[in-house]
Structure formats: C-alpha cells, structure tokens
Amino acid sequence: MAVNRLFKGFSGSTTADDRSGAASVITPNDTSRRLEILDDFEQAGIGWLWATDAEARLIYISEKAAEKLKQPMDTLLAQPLTAIFETDVENPGDRSERPLNFQLTARNKILDHTVRFALNTPKSEHRQSWWSISGHPKFDAAGRFQGYRGSAKDITVEHERKVVDSRLAEFDSLTGLANRHRMDKKLESTLAAYKAAKRCCTLIMLDLDRFKHVNDTLGHPAGDELLRQVARRLERVVGSRGEIGRLGGDEFQIILPDIDDRGKLGELSNKIIQIISQPYTIDDKRATIGASVGIAIAPYDGVDKLDVIHNADLALYAAKNGGRGQFRFYSADLKDEAAERALLEEGLRDALANEALDLHYQPVVRVEDNMVVALEALMRWDHPERGPISPAVFIPIAEESDLINQIGAWALNKACTDAMAWPKSLRVAVNVSAAQFAHSDLIDTVTHALETSGLAADRLELELTESVFMGDGETIDDIFRALKQLGVRLALDDFGTGYSSLSYLQSAPFDKIKVDRTFVDGCTQKDQNSAKIIAAIIGLSDALGMETTVEGVEAFDQLEIVRGMNARFIQGWIYAKAMPQENVLERLASGDLRIEPDGPLRHRPERRSVFRRIGIIHDDHRYDALMRNLSKTGALIDGLLGVPTGTGLVLDLTGGQLVVCTVTRVQDAMIAVEFETPLVSDGAGGLCTRHRVSPYVLASAGMQGDTPKSKPLFIEVAAVSGHAAMDFSD
Structure with a gap:
C-alpha cells in the first residue's frame, strides 16, 4: 500500500484477532494494522x-x-x-x-x-x-x-x-466597487502608514448632479443601471492610480496615494466631470447627468481619516453650490456648505414670497449693423444681508427643492410683461431648466405668461440646455411639439460643452444655437482649438438653417475673430452687461436700437484683481506686502522699497504655498514678478500652486529657529488695499 513507502522499516508485532467477541485493540506495536488504518484514511x-x-x-x-x-x-x-x-x-x-x-x-x-x-x-x-x-x-x-x-x-x-462572503462585506453589490466599509479601512490604514513615512494621499469625493431626476423620470432600475455605467467610466478614467468606492446612493470616493500635484488633480477632476457628463443610453432612452468633485490632500488638509473626509466633503459642497459640474480643492476658509445651503434655500423662499427677485436683461446684437435684436432675461437676487448672490449658486438650490417651477413661472411672467414695453422688433429670451421643462405644467405656464402679458408668441424665446433631453423620448417630443404649436422660439444654450450630440439638433425643432462662452474665452490664445470649434458650430448652424449667437465676447480681439467666422449675432460685455428693466427703457427711449462695441483691445482672462497680504522671503528675511493682482505667470506686489530688477524672491501665499519668482519691473514700492512655475486653477475661479510645502517640513523648519543671520536689504512700507496700483501690464 502507498503509505508503506513512508513507514517502511518500522518494526512491530501483529496482534491476532480476538474471535471470542472481545474488542480487537490495535496496539502501537501492531504496525501492519496501523498502516491499514492510514491507508483507509487516505483512500476515504x-x-x-x-x-x-x-x-x-x-x-x-x-x-x-x-x-x-x-x-x-x-x-x-x-x-x-x-x-x-x-x-x-x-x-x-x-x-x-x-x-x-x-x-x-x-x-x-x-x-x-x-x-x-x-x-x-x-x-x-x-x-x-x-x-x-x-x-x-x-x-x-x-x-x-x-x-x-x-x-x-x-x-x-x-x-x-x-472569498464571496468577504467580497460581499467589502464591495458594493450593485457596481462592484469598494463599499464604504472597505474605503474607510483603506483610507485609515493608508493615512496611518503615510503619516509615519511623511507621504501624501489625496481623497476625492464625487457626487452626481441631477441623478434624482433620472430616478424620478426613468425609474429606479434605470438609476441602478446608470450607477453601474458611472462606475465603469470612473474605472477607465482613474485606472490603476487609485481605489474607487461607492459610498451609497450617488456618492463615490477615490483614494489616490502619493499624488499632491494640484495641476494634475485638477486635470483629472475635469476629465472625470466630462466623462461622467457624457450622455447615457438606458433601455433605448437617453439620460444626462453631471458631477461635482471635492478634493482634500493629506497631510495639508488633515492627517487623520475624519479630518480628510470632512474637508473633502466641504470642498464637494462648495463645488455643488458654486454651480455644479466643477471641482474644488479644500481651503481653510470654506464654510459648512450644507448649513449655508439650508440658509440660502430659506432665504430664496422668502425672496420669492416677498418679490425680492429681479430680472436683468442683456442685449443680443446683430453683427452687421450693431442693432439689438433680442434681450436675454437673467435672474438676479440681492440678498438683504449677503448682497448679490450669483444665479450659479441659487439656481441649483432651487432645482433640488420645489422652488424651480415657481421661480421659472415667475420669470416667464415677468419677462413677457417687461417685453411688452419694448419695440415689437425685440424678442425676449428666458432660460428654462431641465426640471422645469420636464414638469407637467410647463405648457400651461408658458401659455399663461403669453396670454396674461399679451406678448406675441414669436417674441418669446425659450433657452434650453442638453439636459432637457434626459427622460422619456416620446414625452420630450410631445413637449417640443406643444411649444412649437404655441409659436414660441427655441434655442439650444451652451452648445459645444460636455458631449453635445448632433442627434439633439435632429430631434428637436431649434431656431437657434448659442455657442458657449468657454470657447470665446480661449479663442485668442495660442495652441487652442476654440476658434476652430466656434467656426464649426457656426457652419453647422448655417447648414441647418438656424441662427447662431456667440456668448461672452468681451474684447475687440475676440470680436474680430468671431466676426471673421461669419457670426451673425453676439452677446457679451463688449456691447452691454445685463441691466435692469428701467435701464433698458432708458436706452430704448431714444428709439435707436444700435449699440456700438466698447471694451478692451485684448482679452486677458488670466488677470485677477486681488488684495491679499502675503509674505516675501529673501535670503533669511521675511517681509510683509500686499499682492494687488495675480495671474498664472506673475503678480503685482506693493509694499517693498529698494528691490532691484532681477532679484529672486519667494512668495508665501499661505497654506504651504511657496512660489519662486523673479522681479521683472520696479516703480517705487510696487514690483512686478514672474513665477518660475505657473500657477494652476483652484477650481473656484482662483489660482493656486501645484505643490505645497508639507506641514512636516514646515514643522521641522520651525524647530530650527528663524533668527536672521544678515541685515535686511529692502525696506517695508505700508501698502493700503484701497490705493490705486500701477498697471504693469502690456
């Protein structure tokens, strides 16, 4: 037998069977019977x-x-x-x-x-x-x-x-991504290990915009399928760089070890937002959502799990309340955005009830003769305590509550009533949100606004975004058909952003396409495709027999470019900013509907006026100064005398943001500096450094003492925020 090979050479005697009926005991010396038991054991x-x-x-x-x-x-x-x-x-x-x-x-x-x-x-x-x-x-x-x-x-x-039980305990059964339990353990263990090693780790919090609308219009099974598709898209974008988890509902989380470059993180966040915003096909129906992203980086924004999660959440709320479809880095001045949102929603309800909202109107001008052909109604809210609040902040709050339909109905009624005081040649354009478009009362609301005001239907233009196509195709077609039967005009707003589809133009009876201002902002910059995209949209619109309005033209160099592309209609500050009804009536009183363009020769989108106290480091001395303006490549600083051109400095922008720069121009106490490494977007319309000095390094440096070893070379002078600053720009 097989086991004999192993135990060969073992000796012992065999005990004979006891035929009398007594138990036949196998003793340790009964080698053959012991081997038989082992063989039976193996065979079994x-x-x-x-x-x-x-x-x-x-x-x-x-x-x-x-x-x-x-x-x-x-x-x-x-x-x-x-x-x-x-x-x-x-x-x-x-x-x-x-x-x-x-x-x-x-x-x-x-x-x-x-x-x-x-x-x-x-x-x-x-x-x-x-x-x-x-x-x-x-x-x-x-x-x-x-x-x-x-x-x-x-x-x-x-x-x-x-393995299956473990996977069920640590992975989301719907998407296959890590669940909250696994992500919490992963983040906690990573931060603990990285704290000892003084390494960085980024946490991205992601929330889907308009997901609730998908569930409400297409049903929960469609919402589940959408979440599965979102998970696959996130896996393609993030790849092996980090771990992705679904925390529940439409909340996702991404852990990115050893990444703290805010330039790369901003690019990744923008890519995630763009990919998530691409339309989805679910059961032959089309759905469009968006995404907002909040970013916190350890150890700069916290060193333990609870702090990093809390700060990423604050950044996410800031991104959502800043207009959605955006990313935000955490910063120490972020407030509790959830509480802020609740206060704003309450204030918005009061504003609607007390008629504290207003509409301002921005002209749309015909390029060939600078004549005004329409005015777009833009919502304004001047909060009694906070002052003017951007529509990008309060409109998303209205969309998530039950306020958007009430506000939309109010805007339609007021715009139509105001337009009755204008010449009959002028149209009024009113924005309609996706939530309002899908509401069953939309047709009645538009009809009521026209009948109550007496405005001719062809003078009303409804501006819609691609998100209105989310939902049941037949219902959408019925709404478009009913609107056209009323005789109103339809415009597709923000065309060219995200993942615009030509099928929208096939399936909906639009009269106009509006080119988004983001392309206009970039059309004068080198190595940009924005100008080509504008030309392509204008050509497409002409081929389909539609009008085109180019938004956001502010400077003459932009105006010349879009003119050269045969743009027929322009809307932007170079002609006029949005103005209240009384100012519109004053301009129209003369009977002349012509507006001559007036603005800067060149568009400088990167220039930002700022008034921030900063530190300036030279050798082993630190000076205090006032930064008056800031761009990606340089800044204007007030408060330091005796600085020669060509001097190398380090700017301390706080929060571990140190910028190496060189003085390029000097006039009295005002210096212009050029940065060694350009700044990047902070996601909130501002700028920040790609990297920050680790708090570990700062703490270590602080322990060494800061006693200067040499005399200061420059003289600090008082710089007042309100004083006019010398403009060093070209």
Whole structure:
C-alpha cells in the first residue's frame, strides 16, 4: 500500500484477532494494522499525508491527493514544496499568514496554513485548489533536521465561500466597487502608514448632479443601471492610480496615494466631470447627468481619516453650490456648505414670497449693423444681508427643492410683461431648466405668461440646455411639439460643452444655437482649438438653417475673430452687461436700437484683481506686502522699497504655498514678478500652486529657529488695499 513507502522499516508485532467477541485493540506495536488504518484514511479522502526532506523537497504525498490535483505522482515528488504550494495572499481570514517559505525556513510548526496549488503544468486543467496544511519538523536522535511530516485537506469550497462572503462585506453589490466599509479601512490604514513615512494621499469625493431626476423620470432600475455605467467610466478614467468606492446612493470616493500635484488633480477632476457628463443610453432612452468633485490632500488638509473626509466633503459642497459640474480643492476658509445651503434655500423662499427677485436683461446684437435684436432675461437676487448672490449658486438650490417651477413661472411672467414695453422688433429670451421643462405644467405656464402679458408668441424665446433631453423620448417630443404649436422660439444654450450630440439638433425643432462662452474665452490664445470649434458650430448652424449667437465676447480681439467666422449675432460685455428693466427703457427711449462695441483691445482672462497680504522671503528675511493682482505667470506686489530688477524672491501665499519668482519691473514700492512655475486653477475661479510645502517640513523648519543671520536689504512700507496700483501690464 502507498503509505508503506513512508513507514517502511518500522518494526512491530501483529496482534491476532480476538474471535471470542472481545474488542480487537490495535496496539502501537501492531504496525501492519496501523498502516491499514492510514491507508483507509487516505483512500476515504478525509485528509492526506505529505513529507519533505531536509531541503524542503516533497518525498511523499498521498496518492489520492495527487489524483485530486490531477497530477502524476512523479510530477509532484522531488519538487520543492514552495513550488507546489504558495500562501494565499488574499486569504479572507482575519489573521494574516506568513509565507510558506518563511515557515519552512524557520522550521516552525505549521498549523492549518492556507495554501494554493501553484504548480503550472500543461496538464493543469483543474480549477484553482486551496488546501489547509499542517506539519511539524522531524529531527533524528542527533538533532539533525530530517524534513517535515504533515497532513493536508482540500478546503477549496470553504475558501471560495469565504472569498464571496468577504467580497460581499467589502464591495458594493450593485457596481462592484469598494463599499464604504472597505474605503474607510483603506483610507485609515493608508493615512496611518503615510503619516509615519511623511507621504501624501489625496481623497476625492464625487457626487452626481441631477441623478434624482433620472430616478424620478426613468425609474429606479434605470438609476441602478446608470450607477453601474458611472462606475465603469470612473474605472477607465482613474485606472490603476487609485481605489474607487461607492459610498451609497450617488456618492463615490477615490483614494489616490502619493499624488499632491494640484495641476494634475485638477486635470483629472475635469476629465472625470466630462466623462461622467457624457450622455447615457438606458433601455433605448437617453439620460444626462453631471458631477461635482471635492478634493482634500493629506497631510495639508488633515492627517487623520475624519479630518480628510470632512474637508473633502466641504470642498464637494462648495463645488455643488458654486454651480455644479466643477471641482474644488479644500481651503481653510470654506464654510459648512450644507448649513449655508439650508440658509440660502430659506432665504430664496422668502425672496420669492416677498418679490425680492429681479430680472436683468442683456442685449443680443446683430453683427452687421450693431442693432439689438433680442434681450436675454437673467435672474438676479440681492440678498438683504449677503448682497448679490450669483444665479450659479441659487439656481441649483432651487432645482433640488420645489422652488424651480415657481421661480421659472415667475420669470416667464415677468419677462413677457417687461417685453411688452419694448419695440415689437425685440424678442425676449428666458432660460428654462431641465426640471422645469420636464414638469407637467410647463405648457400651461408658458401659455399663461403669453396670454396674461399679451406678448406675441414669436417674441418669446425659450433657452434650453442638453439636459432637457434626459427622460422619456416620446414625452420630450410631445413637449417640443406643444411649444412649437404655441409659436414660441427655441434655442439650444451652451452648445459645444460636455458631449453635445448632433442627434439633439435632429430631434428637436431649434431656431437657434448659442455657442458657449468657454470657447470665446480661449479663442485668442495660442495652441487652442476654440476658434476652430466656434467656426464649426457656426457652419453647422448655417447648414441647418438656424441662427447662431456667440456668448461672452468681451474684447475687440475676440470680436474680430468671431466676426471673421461669419457670426451673425453676439452677446457679451463688449456691447452691454445685463441691466435692469428701467435701464433698458432708458436706452430704448431714444428709439435707436444700435449699440456700438466698447471694451478692451485684448482679452486677458488670466488677470485677477486681488488684495491679499502675503509674505516675501529673501535670503533669511521675511517681509510683509500686499499682492494687488495675480495671474498664472506673475503678480503685482506693493509694499517693498529698494528691490532691484532681477532679484529672486519667494512668495508665501499661505497654506504651504511657496512660489519662486523673479522681479521683472520696479516703480517705487510696487514690483512686478514672474513665477518660475505657473500657477494652476483652484477650481473656484482662483489660482493656486501645484505643490505645497508639507506641514512636516514646515514643522521641522520651525524647530530650527528663524533668527536672521544678515541685515535686511529692502525696506517695508505700508501698502493700503484701497490705493490705486500701477498697471504693469502690456
């Protein structure tokens, strides 16, 4: 029998059977009967035996074990045990196991060690097998190591069940992404390890915009399918750079170890927002959502899990309340945006009830003769305590509450009434949100506004964005059909942003396309495709027999470019900003509807007026000064006398933001500096450094003392925020 080979040479006597009916006891000396029991044990498959020599080579294994592995005996014997089995590195058990090689080398006793069959041979057709092995080291009488003697059993079924149970406990069953439990453990362990190593880790919080509308219009099964598609898109964008988790609902989280470059993080966030905003096809229906992103970076924005999560949440709320479809980095001046949002919603309800909202109107001008052909109604809210609040802030709040339909109806009624005081040649354009468009009362609301005011239907233009196409296609077609039967005009707003689809232009009876201002902002910059995109949209619109309005023209260089592309209608500050009704009536009183363009010669989108106290470091001295304006490549600083051109300085913008720069121009206490490395967008319309000095480094530097070793070379002078500053710009 097989086991005889292992125990060959053992001696002992055999006890005869007791025919009298008494128990036939097997004594330790009854070698043959003991071997028979071992053979029965092996044949039954209850467990198997194995043995190695002193070099950890397999010298014996039960025949049934080889059969179970579907391996010939001679393939297994004489192989190193570690070549046949390896420790399961993804063991779902609570305790981590040392590698098998370590146990054998240390000659430790092995107890229920989980291993995976690892021998790769052409005959390996079986599925993965997991075994539990036990063994003990054998020594001879002289204490020389002889190898291991042990047992084994197949635990594949139990192991796979544990893997499934572990996955259910740590992964989201809907999307397959990590769940909140796993992400919390991952973030906590990463931050703890990285704190000791003084490494960085970024946490991105992501929330889907307009997801609730998908559930409400297409149903929860469609919402589930949308979440699955969002998960796959996130995996494609993030790749192996980090771990992605779904926390629940439409909340996602991304952990990015060893990434703190805010330029790269901003680019990644923008890419995530763009990819998530691409339309989805679900059961032959189209859905469009958006995404908002909040970013916190350890150790700059916190060193433990709760702080980093809290700060990423604050950044996310800021992104949502800043207009959505945006990213925000955490900064120390962010408030509790959830509480802020609640206060704004309450104030918005009061403003609506007390008629504290207003409409301002921005002219749309015909390029060939500078004549006004329409005015767009833009919502304004002057809060009694906070002052003017941007529509990009309060409109999303209205959309998430039950206020948007009331506000939309009020705007339609007021715009139509105000337009009745204008010449009949002028149209009025009113924005209609996706939530308002999908509401069952839209047609009645538009009809009521026209009938109450007496405005001719063809003088009303409804501006819609691509998000109105989310929902049931037949219902959308019915709404478009009903609006056209009323005789109103339809414009597709913000065309060219996100993932515009030509199918929108096929399926909806638009009279106008509006080119988004983001393309106008970039059309004068080098190496930009914005100008080509504007030309393509204008050409497409002309081919389809639609009008085109180019938004956001502010300077003459932009005006010349869009004129050269045969743009027929322009809307922007170069003609006029939005103005209240009384100012519109004053301009119209003369009867002349012509507005001559007036604005700067060149568009400088990167220039920002700022009045911030900063530190200036030169050698081992620190000076205080006032930064008056800031661009990606330089700044204007007031408050330092005697600084020669060409001097190298370091600006301390606070929060670990240090900028190396060179003085390029000087006039009295005003200096212009050029940055060695350009700044990047902070996601909130401002600028920030790509990298920050780690608080670990700052703490270490602080411990060394800050006593200057030389005399200061420059003189600090008082710089007042309200004083006019010299303009060093070209």
